[in-house]
Amino acid sequence: xxxxxxxxxxxxxxxxxxxxxxxxxxxxxxxxxxxxxxxxxxxxxxxxxxxxxxxxxxxxxxxxxxxxxxxxxxxxxxxxxxxxxxxxxxxxxxxxxxxxxxxxxxxxxxxxxxxxxxxxxxxxxxxxxxxxxxxxxxxxxxxxxxxxxxxxxxxxxxxxxx
Amino acid sequence: xxxxxxxxxxxxxxxxxxxxxxxxxxxxxxxxxxxxxxxxxxxxxxxxxxxxxxxxxxxxxxxxxxxxxxxxxxxxxxxxxxxxxxxxxxxxxxxxxxxxxxxxxxxxxxxxxxxxxxxxxxxxxxxxxxxxxxxxxxxxxxxxxxxxxxxxxxxxxxxxxx
Numbered sequence: 001x002x003x004x005x006x007x008x009x010x011x012x013x014x015x016x017x018x019x020x021x022x023x024x025x026x027x028x029x030x031x032x033x034x035x036x037x038x039x040x041x042x043x044x045x046x047x048x049x050x051x052x053x054x055x056x057x058x059x060x061x062x063x064x065x066x067x068x069x070x071x072x073x074x075x076x077x078x079x080x081x082x083x084x085x086x087x088x089x090x091x092x093x094x095x096x097x098x099x100x101x102x103x104x105x106x107x108x109x110x111x112x113x114x115x116x117x118x119x120x121x122x123x124x125x126x127x128x129x130x131x132x133x134x135x136x137x138x139x140x141x142x143x144x145x146x147x148x149x150x151x152x153x154x155x156x157x158x159x160x161x162x
Numbered sequence: 163x164x165x166x167x168x169x170x171x172x173x174x175x176x177x178x179x180x181x182x183x184x185x186x187x188x189x190x191x192x193x194x195x196x197x198x199x200x201x202x203x204x205x206x207x208x209x210x211x212x213x214x215x216x217x218x219x220x221x222x223x224x225x226x227x228x229x230x231x232x233x234x235x236x237x238x239x240x241x242x243x244x245x246x247x248x249x250x251x252x253x254x255x256x257x258x259x260x261x262x263x264x265x266x267x268x269x270x271x272x273x274x275x276x277x278x279x280x281x282x283x284x285x286x287x288x289x290x291x292x293x294x295x296x297x298x299x300x301x302x303x304x305x306x307x308x309x310x311x312x313x314x315x316x317x318x319x320x321x322x323x324x
Contacts (some may be wrong), residue, residue: 001303015202041291042292043292046174047291070173127287143173153178
């Protein structure tokens, strides 16, 4: 059986995504990046999974600290989603550039606090996923932001590679 | 640290989701359900993950057959998303009710073919996720549907519990 690359891409491009800032902190190390491969995965307990590329500089920080924060971006934060999507090797210290918008959470994680709020998740499992790894975490902390509409891949005009 | 249930719900409700028919077949057993906790998780190889509730009647079918199909629903298929979301114990044989819209794929899976196309995935891993289990699969077959807009949770007016 041969996989039809054009059909594969067409179907994968029809998936619907929001855009999220995912961040982590471990001692002096910290990282933040834009994620769209992210979903809730359990109601009780509340859990979230995010797929992180194996070459992400934040992946090691998540693994070592055992936690990560998820901040749904709000409509209008398209440029932020774009800049947080650049690798650290090109973008430099993205956390520093966000200034006061990044806060230290009660559980010691770093979270972007100017989106629609944030969740801090304690890593409970991971699963191999090709060029990425799926990180599963239980929500241990939640702070709501000012109400608003979420930023979606579609609204942002971001083309999903598929 | 105490998790604030209202904040947890508010932030989780701001996540963005599409709606998908997920199906599987194993001998005479088969099942189909509406999923929204679903995302691509790898580009190369192309992989998808879906969170399946532990009490889903389709979960065993996916596990025994080692594969599942994902069909992104199209805008306008709100009622279908609702009916496929009902448990088999209440809805009966949902696959039979779909008639010719469900097809046997090349790899022997069952797929809903009247959405935006479908992918067949071979299960490569699973990860525990509270009241659900995260099923990870590699895309081994893809058929594109008639182009159109995806059905989103927001467009469907479905309230996400959070």
